[in-house]
Amino acid sequence: MPRSEPIKAVRGVRDILPTERPLWRVAETAAGEIARRFGYEEIVTPVIEHAELIERAGDDSDAFVKELYRFEDRGGRTLALRPEATAGVVRAYFEGGLYQEPQPSRLFLVGPMFRYDRPQKGRYRQFYQLDVEAIGSANAGLDAEVIELARDWLTELGLGNLRLELNSIGDSKCRPAYLEELKNYYRPLKEKLSADSQARLERNPLRLLDSKSDEDAPFKANAPRITDHLCDECSAHWEQVRRILDSAAIEYVLNPYLVRGLDYYTRTVFEFYPGGATGQQDALGGGGRYDGLAEAEGWPPTPAGGFASGLDRVTDLMSSSREEVIARPAADVLVLPDGDLAVEAAEVARICRAVRSVQVDYDPRSTKAKMRSANKLGAKWVVLLTAEGAQSRTAQLRDMTSREQAEVSWSDLADRLA
Numbered sequence: 347m348p349r350s351e352p353i354k355a356v357r358g359v360r361d362i363l364p365t366e367r368p369l370w371r372v373a374e375t376a377a378g379e380i381a382r383r384f385g386y387e388e389i390v391t392p393v394i395e396h397a398e399l400i401e402r403a404g405d406d407s408d409a410f411v412k413e414l415y416r417f418e419d420r421g422g423r424t425l426a427l428r429p430e431a432t433a434g435v436v437r438a439y440f441e442g443g444l445y446q447e448p449q450p451s452r453l454f455l456v457g458p459m460f461r462y463d464r465p466q467k468g469r470y471r472q473f474y475q476l477d478v479e480a481i482g483s484a485n486a487g488l489d490a491e492v493i494e495l496a497r498d499w500l501t502e503l504g505l506g507n508l509r510l511e512l513n514s515i516g517d518s519k520c521r522p523a524y525l526e527e528l529k530n531y532y533r534p535l536k537e538k539l540s541a542d543s544q545a546r547l548e549r550n551p552l553r554l555l556d557s558k559s560d561e562d563a564p565f566k567a568n569a570p571r572i573t574d575h576l577c578d579e580c581s582a583h584w585e586q587v588r589r590i591l592d593s594a595a596i597e598y599v600l601n602p603y604l605v606r607g608l609d610y611y612t613r614t615v616f617e618f619y620p621g622g623a624t625g626q627q628d629a630l631g632g633g634g635r636y637d638g639l640a641e642a643e644g645w646p647p648t649p650a651g652g653f654a655s656g657l658d659r660v661t662d663l664m665s666s667s668r669e670e671v672i673a674r675p676a677a678d679v680l681v682l683p684d685g686d687l688a689v690e691a692a693e694v695a696r697i698c699r700a701v702r703s704v705q706v707d708y709d710p711r712s713t714k715a716k717m718r719s720a721n722k723l724g725a726k727w728v729v730l731l732t733a734e735g736a737q738s739r740t741a742q743l744r745d746m747t748s749r750e751q752a753e754v755s756w757s758d759l760a761d762r763l764a
């Protein structure tokens with residue numbers, strides 16, 4: 347009979363296998379604990395949103411428009427799989443009435459994001475983020491707070507060797523004049539720039555600063571710097587953020603070319619890299635202030651800031667230092683029925699499950715073969731069940747570490763395993 351090809355996973359997505367999942371759980375649990383330590387509460391928003399919500403947040407941002415999973419549902423609505431959480435969290439903040447509670451709202455979310463980008467190591471089309479947002483305050487303390495939260499979380503996961511890059515990109519008051527200056531600087535150089543930068547020059551000149559193209563590299567050093575053109579308010583804010591980071595002994599590198607890929611940022615922007623790495627693709631996280639986003643979505647103007655970090659990248663770096671987490675067995679106890687004792691084995695398992703994680707090996711194989719599986723599984727105890735034992739409601743309890751074995755009545759099993 348002709349067999350069809352097995353259907354494999356969609357390009358750019360991945361399975362998180364049971365051996366990897368414990369590591370992810372460590373990262374997620376630490377995220378929840380540390381977020382709560384800073385007074386952030388968990389929020390869950392849908393994976394699908396109106397495409398327009400995302401597009402308004404992205405404005406003319408290339409990445410958002412080009413990478414959006416955009417589709418029509420059966421009712422003819424144009425929807426998108428969220429490429430990031432911020433736009434949806436801001437929407438939920440208003441729709442859920444969180445703005446009526448004491449401000450700011452401190453929120454965190456862990457979940458999948460989708461970007462139709464070219465897949466490569468550390469870059470997936472479905473990936474996971476820890477997202478942290480503080481909405482409803484313009485205070486510089488919050489910019490520094492989300493950075494400190496991110497730093498504490500990554501440090502807790504053993505990734506304390508970080509490089510934090512920091513910049514301020516001003517606001518709607520001071521940025522337009524700066525952008526004019528930037529365009530004036532680049533216009534005479536237009537012919538020498540990369541094709542991407544030529545296209546962005548009039549539309550989104552800030553992005554010329556974070557171009558990775560060799561053709562653009564020679565012109566960056568002399569480009570005007572936004573931090574030299576901040577208005578008084580942005581300047582004071584910028585100073586305050588750095589003062590708080592200094593007092594928290596958080597080291598940072600000032601990077602005048604850091605502008606971030608999304609258009610909604612104002613004032614503070616930052617990115618975390620693993621110590622030693624460079625380049626956009628290696629970023630473990632990033633974020634900043636986005637005082638104009640709420641208004642872009644059609645809500646009242648509301649200042650906010652936050653960050654997001656890619657769990658795929660974080661867990662990948664963790665895995666080398668966390669082998670003990672990966673080595674955890676699926677079950678502490680393995681029940682091995684000898685022969686056709688499925689009903690009895692299920693009962694014994696139920697008794698043991700009161701105190702331990704338990705699996706039953708129902709396969710009709712020799713006890714010797716089953717013992718080999720028990721070793722492979724890494725079970726701490728094996729409960730051997732024979733037809734004779736089942737009659738007297740007893741079993742052999744074997745301690746796989748000490749290799750001691752004893753007959754135990756079913757009713758004593760839970761006590762012995764506790």
Ligand code: HAM
Nearest residue numbers: 430432468469470473629630631632633652653654656
């Ligand atoms: P982002 O820089 O686009 O920011 O993404 C944050 C992090 O998500 C990146 O630093 C990276 O670790 C991870 N990431 C992004 N794309 C991928 C991918 N294709 N595969 C794997 N990991 C990826 C944001 O998303 C903003 N919403 C952050 C923010 C929150 N700003 C304010 N609040």
